[in-house]
Amino acid sequence: MIISKIDKPVFITPIILVVFLCFKLAISLINLLLDLSSESSIYTLSILAGDFPVKPKVVPVKIYSNPVTQKRVIVEENKRSGIYRWVNNINGKTYVGSSRKLNTRFSAYFRTSFLLHRLRGSLIYKALLKHGHSNFTLEILEYCEPEIVIQREQFYLDNLEPEYNLCKTAGSSFGLKTSLETRAKMSAIAKNRTYSHKPSFKVEVEDLLNNTKTVYKSMREAARSLDSHMSSLLRWEKNSLHNEESKKPFKGRYNIVIMRS
Secondary structure, three states: OOOOOOOOOOOOOHHHHHHHHHHHHHHHHHHHHHHHHHHOOEEOOHHHHOOOOOOOEEOOOEEEOOOOOOHHHHHHHOOOOEEEEEEEOOOOOEEEEEEOOHHHHHHHHOOHHHHHHOOOOOHHHHHHHHHOHHHEEEEEEEEOOHHHHHHHHHHHHHHHOOOOOOOOOOOOOOOOOOOHHHHHHHHHHHHOOOOOOOOOOEEEEEEOOOOEEEEEOOHHHHHHHOOOOHHHHHHHHHHHHHOHHHOOOEOOOEEEEEEOO
16 A cells, blocks of 8 residues: 655645735725715715825716806706816915715806906906806816715815905805994995996997997996896806807897906
8 A cells, every 4th residue: 555645734825825815904994985985975985094294086976068168067066065177277375175965056157247246356256257157167076965065075175275255264255254343334424425326347349340349348338238227248258158159249249258367
């Protein structure tokens, strides 16, 4: 009878064991990162350390590359609270905002009268009027419960540092708190103020029939010259902004540019 002899027992070498453990660790880390990214639209390895040495990467929940043509979809799809960002496709500057009712906020953004009424002190309103909505991308950074919308907005303000946000504190009005004494002084000044209803924006009118251009000192002057009203000029501008590809000349004859800058 011949009995086979095994010279050496078979063991798993230390190198194979180390490789196996590293592989398992890598799989666990990948799963952890996937879990993190499902809870937040910002993810980076520095999250694990609790700080952001570089501007984090953003993965928006939704992206609207042409807000003008997607206006109806934007309003219909966002009947909830969340954080959004406007991105200027020309210069890369951004604005971060939040709302308990995103659809209401977005509807306001598409009204020229709303932007004009709140133009003073708002860089994003000025930029939208100057460059047009079609030169911006609208991103939904995340949806969240109304109770934490300000907290989440502050998170993005701190880490994305948007250029169009004059105030870096979420939920405040440019970070200014007006005292009762200051309000009283402002009220007194307002009562004695003489208001001029003449808009200060110059208006360029191109007559397509006569091939001429005329610059007026104000919208009122331009409207009077065209035998129209300022509201009609603004309404034409709004319609042209929302339908750039199919816009028609004012009164079938004029192209109008309201120069706000």
